[in-house]
């Protein structure tokens with residue numbers, strides 16, 4: 001995956017998460033159809049402006065569907081070792097694979113992901129990317145390569161809750177934290193994908209709205225479209 005990423009390692013931490021909670025419609029503006037309480041940010045304006053470009057959909061897949069995905073993925077993943085040693089990698093403590101052909105139950109889940117995340121007729125990156133993060137693994141701030149992927153990134157989270165942080169590349173005091181519950185789907189589009197770095201916090205830093213969100217081993221199943 002190193003090819004797909006253009007890494008931008010942040011030296012400073014984002015400010016302490018004191019941002020407004022995205023509440024009822026009052027300050028929300030054009031909210032996306034996702035779960036609002038799962039997104040926090042540095043200001044109500046940012047939440048409003050990015051509202052339609054960031055979505056988290058809780059319980060997007062059932063326990064049975066999660067088990068079907070894991071059943072297909074685990075045998076291949078188990079043969080690989082977690083990578084910890086590349087200090088310059090965007091991802092620490094991971095193993096990964098790509099998959100083009102899926103069994104029936106999984107294919108149905110993926111076509112549901114595609115139909116909610118991508119406009120009809122847009123060209124998708126053929127293979128689905130599967131990233132298995134060890135319990136101690138994490139993803140550093142980066143922006144996915146604009147050469148290889150288009151405007152939209154959609155990911156299912158298996159096995160663990162986690163926190164995804166978006167930080168505006170040219171104004172680091174502008175940030176959003178997304179709580180990604182196990183079995184949820186997140187979607188990043190346009191500015192959220194191009195102008196903000198995204199990262200998955202390590203277990204020790206995994207706190208959302210003042211609450212610890214223990215990070216276990218986490219597998220993500222990520223669909224992307226092709227650049228125009």
Ligand code: OGA
Nearest residue numbers: 001131139144155198220
């Ligand atoms: C990536 C990435 C996020 C995730 O692989 O580029 O940002 O949900 N993954 O695993």
Ligand code: MN
Nearest residue numbers: 142143144198
């Ligand atoms: Mn990424």
